[in-house]
Amino acid sequence: MPKPVTRLNRWGTTMDLVRRPSHFSATTSVRVASCDDVLSWLCLCECFAGGFSSPLMRAGRLNGTLFRVHLALLPSTPGDGVLALTFTSSARSEPTSLASVQRALDTILAAGEVTPAQWRSAALRLRTRLETSDRLPRRSPWHRSPYDARLADPLSWAARTRPDREVYQHPMAALMQEMPGHHADVQGGR
Amino acid sequence: MHRMREAAPGLGWYDHDGSVGAFALTFPAGFVAEGADRPGLAHFTEHLLMAPRDGAAHPYAQFEEQGCLLEAQTRRDHLTVTVSGPQRHLLRAAETMVAHLTDLRRPADAALQQAEIIHNEVLEKTGLAPRSDRWRWCIPAPGGGIGVDHDPVVAPALAGPAVHHEAWKAFAVQNVRLERCSAAVVADPALVAPEDMESVLGARSLPDARDVPRPDTDPRTVRDEIVLPVDTNDLAGQSAALIAAKLVAREVTAVHGQAVADIRYGLFDEWFSENAPTTVTVSVPADADFGALERRLHELRETSVEPSAMNWARERLSQEWAARVTSPSACARSMAWMLSGGRLGIPFAPLDSALVERSASAAAMLAGA
Numbered sequence: 001m002p003k004p005v006t007r008l009n010r011w012g013t014t015m016d017l018v019r020r021p022s023h024f025s026a027t028t029s030v031r032v033a034s035c036d037d038v039l040s041w042l043c044l045c046e047c048f049a050g051g052f053s054s055p056l057m058r059a060g061r062l063n064g065t066l067f068r069v070h071l072a073l074l075p076s077t078p079g080d081g082v083l084a085l086t087f088t089s090s091a092r093s094e095p096t097s098l099a100s101v102q103r104a105l106d107t108i109l110a111a112g113e114v115t116p117a118q119w120r121s122a123a124l125r126l127r128t129r130l131e132t133s134d135r136l137p138r139r140s141p142w143h144r145s146p147y148d149a150r151l152a153d154p155l156s157w158a159a160r161t162r163p164d165r166e167v168y169q170h171p172m173a174a175l176m177q178e179m180p181g182h183h184a185d186v187q188g189g190r
Numbered sequence: 191m192h193r194m195r196e197a198a199p200g201l202g203w204y205d206h207d208g209s210v211g212a213f214a215l216t217f218p219a220g221f222v223a224e225g226a227d228r229p230g231l232a233h234f235t236e237h238l239l240m241a242p243r244d245g246a247a248h249p250y251a252q253f254e255e256q257g258c259l260l261e262a263q264t265r266r267d268h269l270t271v272t273v274s275g276p277q278r279h280l281l282r283a284a285e286t287m288v289a290h291l292t293d294l295r296r297p298a299d300a301a302l303q304q305a306e307i308i309h310n311e312v313l314e315k316t317g318l319a320p321r322s323d324r325w326r327w328c329i330p331a332p333g334g335g336i337g338v339d340h341d342p343v344v345a346p347a348l349a350g351p352a353v354h355h356e357a358w359k360a361f362a363v364q365n366v367r368l369e370r371c372s373a374a375v376v377a378d379p380a381l382v383a384p385e386d387m388e389s390v391l392g393a394r395s396l397p398d399a400r401d402v403p404r405p406d407t408d409p410r411t412v413r414d415e416i417v418l419p420v421d422t423n424d425l426a427g428q429s430a431a432l433i434a435a436k437l438v439a440r441e442v443t444a445v446h447g448q449a450v451a452d453i454r455y456g457l458f459d460e461w462f463s464e465n466a467p468t469t470v471t472v473s474v475p476a477d478a479d480f481g482a483l484e485r486r487l488h489e490l491r492e493t494s495v496e497p498s499a500m501n502w503a504r505e506r507l508s509q510e511w512a513a514r515v516t517s518p519s520a521c522a523r524s525m526a527w528m529l530s531g532g533r534l535g536i537p538f539a540p541l542d543s544a545l546v547e548r549s550a551s552a553a554a555m556l557a558g559a
Contacts (some may be wrong), residue, residue: 051259052242052247052250052251053247053251053254062242062245065303065307065309065310066307066310067308067311067314068314087314088313089313090306090313092309093306093309121254121255121257127210128210128257128258131208132212132259132274132519132520
């Protein structure tokens with residue numbers, strides 16, 4: 001198997017952005033022009049996929065059999081970022097996993113908005129992740145503004161900033177549209 | 191400057207005044223404890239132990255509500271649980287974790303579910319090519335073979351069914367015991383009192399590091415590399431091996447001229463985490479001049495190590511070590527591992543040049559498969 005093309009995700013670990021058998025990856029472009037935009041997406045990623053409190057991880061790991069469902073902000077051209085949804089599944093559990101993640105995306109899109117409790121919880125976890133997760137640099141490794149700017153404390157930032165549904169609805173819908181197009185070939189290593 | 195210290199028997203402590211702290215619990219329940227005929231049991235047990243208790247994701251929901259994050263990992267010598275989060279919630283988080291670890295009831299379908307999750311974890315972490323993954327070739331097990339004969343993660347994961355669903359509870363009862371765990375906390379003692387943490391964890395008596403299983407070490411390489419055996423459990427011996435490896439890596443870089451040689455400790459490159467015997471390896475670029483490298487290694491083995499060279503290596507490794515334990519979770523985990531092997535302390539200081547020379551003289555070049 002050729003070496004996959006990888007990029008650093010927001011936690012500093014490599015993430016494959018190229019579709020491979022049994023590895024789902026959907027991406028969409030998002031506007032990222034300021035530190036606020038970076039923090040906003042980091043918080044939204046935490047809110048939607050950052051733990052067992054989030055719909056995508058609940059669908060994948062609590063109710064399903066996925067190890068992780070990643071939702072990450074990656075750098076793109078100046079002023080733009082890439083929002084990437086990825087997960088790896090065996091062929092055996094792939095149909096169930098796809099349907100489960102799809103339902104979670106449906107739930108996110110159908111919800112009126114992120115509640116204050118969900119927003120605060122996401123900010124709390126993001127703060128912990130920024131402070132303590134392994135190999136997560138306080139500054140990004142991308143060396144590209146605004147990603148490598150020193151970010152404000154997520155908790156105080158989230159207290160004065162509300163998530164804007166207009167910001168995330170379209171990108172999440174775009175990720176959703178890529179779901180049925182996923183192909184399932186032979187998984188590696190079998 | 192703060193130092194890792196043993197605040198109470200079996201309780202490592204690192205003073206930390208940031209808003210976020212961490213604690214780690216390390217149990218002697220790694221691959222070496224699972225037995226040659228049960229590969230995968232330790233990792234499977236980790237998943238079942240950490241599996242959510244119910245549809246409300248207990249205990250993860252409680253942790254996350256307070257901003258805490260939970261990680262668990264199984265290695266050759268141990269199984270470790272790490273919780274990081276706001277310092278004012280750490281004690282409560284420890285209580286929640288203790289309650290979770292001591293109640294082994296899990297949902298009826300948890301075993302099958304976790305078996306498939308492990309399968310997907312292996313596919314993800316090995317880039318969907320698990321059979322080509324390097325570390326699976328050098329997993330030792332007591333009394334058993336290495337590699338394909340005892341592959342503690344990949345083979346059982348790819349086997350599909352939850353092969354250990356009846357065995358994990360007995361393994362947990364025997365090996366994941368609070369009274370035998372090493373604990374480590376990264377926190378401000380004014381916010382998290384060591385005696386309170388002791389009270390939550392209860393009295394503990396760590397296994398004697400001299401009594402830990404000594405696995406057969408017969409690493410099989412799949413690439414060209416230089417191997418330095420680490421035959422001592424203590425911090426001085428393991429530090430000396432890393433210093434010697436750094437000096438060997440410098441020779442490799444000098445011979446090659448371009449590539450900087452990587453040093454790798456044990457199976458997972460987690461410094462001071464493994465009990466002896468283990469190995470430190472130095473990568474060798476495929477296009478290196480092996481003849482020249484052999485000569486440089488021979489000189490290194492035959493001559494005494496210059497104090498300036500040792501200081502050079504010590505300075506760089508100390509910086510790398512500081513970077514490795516910067517985050518509270520990594521610091522807590524490393525501390526717990528060191529404590530469990532009886533090697534808690536300050537690495538690389540002081541250093542015994544005789545130990546470094548002994549390690550350097552044992553360096554051996556192995557050809558790839």
